[in-house]
Amino acid sequence: MDADRIEQLCASPGGGVLLGWLADGTHTLVDLADPIAGPSVVSAAVAELSPWWDGHAATVEAAVRCGREHRDLAADVVDLAGAAGWWAPLRRESQVWLKPYESLDFPDPDTHFTPTEVGGFDLYVQRPADRIATSTLTSTAPDDWSAHHACAAAGHEDWVDDYEASTRTVRVSPAARVAEIGSAADWHNLVARHGVTAAPADRSDPRTDGEPWGSNGGRVPDWPGIATAYDGVHITQWAFLTATQVRVASPAGWSELWACAGEETTWLRWVFEEVGALRPFDPREEMR
Structure with a gap:
C-alpha cells in the first residue's frame, strides 16, 4: 500500500508541488506535521495549480516531473500522512x-x-x-x-x-x-x-x-x-x-x-x- 501511495503522490501535480517545496526547503516535514501549518501548506500547494493562471499546463507538467524526481522524499511524506490520518475515514465528532x-x-x-x-x-x-x-x-x-x-x-x-x-x-x-x-x-x-x-x-x-x-x-x-x-x-x-x-x-x-x-x-x-x-x-x- 505504501508503494501505491508513493506513486499517487509522485504522479499528481499537487504532490509534485509539495515535494518540490520540501526538496528546496520552502517547507519542511515539521511544517506538514503541524496541525495548523500542515493544512495551510497542502492548500497552498494545490492552489498553485489554479487553471486561471497563465502557464497552467506548463505548471502541471513541471510539478509532475518534480514529483518523479523525489520518490525518496515522497516515502517520508507518506509515513507522515499515515500517522496524521490524511486518508482516515471521517471523524464525525470533530x-x-x-x-x-x-x-x-x-x-x-x-x-x-x-x-x-x-x-x-x-x-x-x-x-x-x-x-x-x-x-x-x-x-x-x-x-x-x-x-x-x-x-x-x-x-x-x-x-x-x-x-x-x-x-x-x-x-x-x-x-x-x-x-x-x-x-x-x-x-x-x-x-x-x-x-x-x-x-x-x-x-x-x-x-x-x-x-x-x-x-x-x-x-x-x-x-x-x-x-x-x-x-x-x-x-x-x-x-x-x-x-x-x-x-x-x-x-x-x-x-x-x-x-x-x-x-x-x-x-x-x-x-x-x-x-x-x-x-x-x-x-x-x-x-x-
Whole structure:
C-alpha cells in the first residue's frame, strides 16, 4: 500500500508541488506535521495549480516531473500522512462549518438542501450550488483550525475576506452514510456509478477545451443520484492533494476532481446530532 501511495503522490501535480517545496526547503516535514501549518501548506500547494493562471499546463507538467524526481522524499511524506490520518475515514465528532459567504447560514433540521437537479453550476464546479460542507478540526488551540480555515485565511478557492465570517462545530450521526474518497480512483468510481456526462459547451475556448472546468465531455457527479445512496461525500486530505487535476478513465468515461477546498465533506441531508453556537472567524486577522 505504501508503494501505491508513493506513486499517487509522485504522479499528481499537487504532490509534485509539495515535494518540490520540501526538496528546496520552502517547507519542511515539521511544517506538514503541524496541525495548523500542515493544512495551510497542502492548500497552498494545490492552489498553485489554479487553471486561471497563465502557464497552467506548463505548471502541471513541471510539478509532475518534480514529483518523479523525489520518490525518496515522497516515502517520508507518506509515513507522515499515515500517522496524521490524511486518508482516515471521517471523524464525525470533530467537524466544523465555516460560513463560506455572507448570504449562507447553516440550515435548521427542517430546511431542505438535498439537491434535486444537476444544474449548470454543478456541472462546472462538480459540487452542489448551495451546499453545506464541513471540514475536520486539526487543532482547537489557540483557536479552531481546519482545511477550510486554511483556505479562507489564504484566500484559496472561493473564500473572500469581505464579510463577517463565523463557524459552528458539528457532530455527525453515526448512522450517516458517508462515501469516502481517498484517491482519484475513488472519485472516478463514485461518478461512474452516480454521475452524468457533461456535454461540451456550445463555444470553444482554448483555455478550457478538454479540461474538467470547461467544455469537456467528462464525467461529473449527479448529486441527486449520489443522495440516493449517501448522506455525505468526504474528500480526505490525501485525495485533495493527490487527486486534484488527476484524470482517470474507464468505459464509463473520464473524470477529474478539481474544485475542492481541502479536506471536506459535502452534506446532502440533515444528519447532525449537535450543531454548536456561532463563533466569529476573521480571515483577515488570521492572515496578519
